[in-house]
Amino acid sequence: MKLWHATTCPYCQRVRIALAEKGLAVEERLVDLAAKPPELLALYPAGGVPVLEVDGAAIPESIVILQYLEDRAPAPAILPPDPLGRARARLLHDRITAALGPHVPKLLRGAPEEQERARQAILGALGALEREAPEAGFLAGPFSIADIALAPFVAKLPAALRPAALGLPRLARWEALVLSRPSVAAVVAAAPPAGASPLPR
Ligand SMILES: N[C@@H](CCC(=O)N[C@@H](CS)C(=O)NCC(=O)O)C(=O)O
Incomplete structure (x- = not known):
């Protein structure tokens, strides 16, 4: 491959x-x-x-x-074992992508007014995720494509837009758990820090 x-x-x-x-x-x-x-x-x-x-x-x-x-390679899995859990992980993956995907690049390299609109959209998206995130742990049961979808976006956010700084405790716990996971840390740490380099188009 x-x-x-x-x-x-x-x-x-x-x-x-x-x-x-x-x-x-x-x-x-x-x-x-x-x-x-x-x-x-x-x-x-x-x-x-x-x-x-x-x-x-x-x-x-x-x-x-x-x-x-x-x-x-079904094991280790990146989807929950049960059909309902899999559906939920897929939904979250798609919603995270739709809610943050267009805005993170604009936040990092848009014109000032685009950046402000992106900031507002990201605040709204993170607030909505906080309301349905679990108290602790991963977004959809076991570690899954939902966490994999969100982690690279969160890792790109400047400090002021990180869940802890925004007072979003569930997402702050999620961030500490997921961004320190070896598979995630190895990939997002290899990229330049937020704001240091534009996203590719
Ligand atoms: N829906 C695609 C989006 C991928 C995407 O947007 N990739 C960007 C780089 S981050 C890209 O290749 N853009 C096309 C281009 O620059 O020609 C996916 O999930 O794989």
Whole structure:
């Protein structure tokens, strides 16, 4: 397997966290999104990352890659064992992506008014998550794609927008638990700190 990715891309980080959880090795291809390699464009003409290459076939979209990895190497799992738990983890994954995905890049590299709108949207999204997060532990029972979705975004936030600074105790406990998890720490610590470098487009 070959993973085409960019170090600071939060969607690529999701895939790398899952690979680390499952102890799966891949050949890595770092992509400069400003100068996409012809080999990537030949494999996947849209040229975005992450792309997992398996036996010459391209698997794009981080959620599809995560599910592929779960199918390929079911243990340790990144989805809960029961159908309802799996549904909940998938819903949270999708909601986190929709609620934060468009705004985190704008917060980090948008024009001032875009940054302010992004800040408000992120505050709203984190507040909503706090209301339904468990008192302690992971978002959907065992460690899952819901936690994997949120961790790279939270790791990119400046200190003032971190759950502890915002007075969101459940998410603050979640952050301490998840960002120190070896698979997560190894991936998000390898990226530049929040605000130090723009997200790739
Ligand atoms: N829905 C995609 C989003 C991936 C995405 O937005 N990747 C960005 C980098 S963070 C990208 O490749 N953008 C396309 C480009 O720059 O051409 C996924 O979950 O994999």
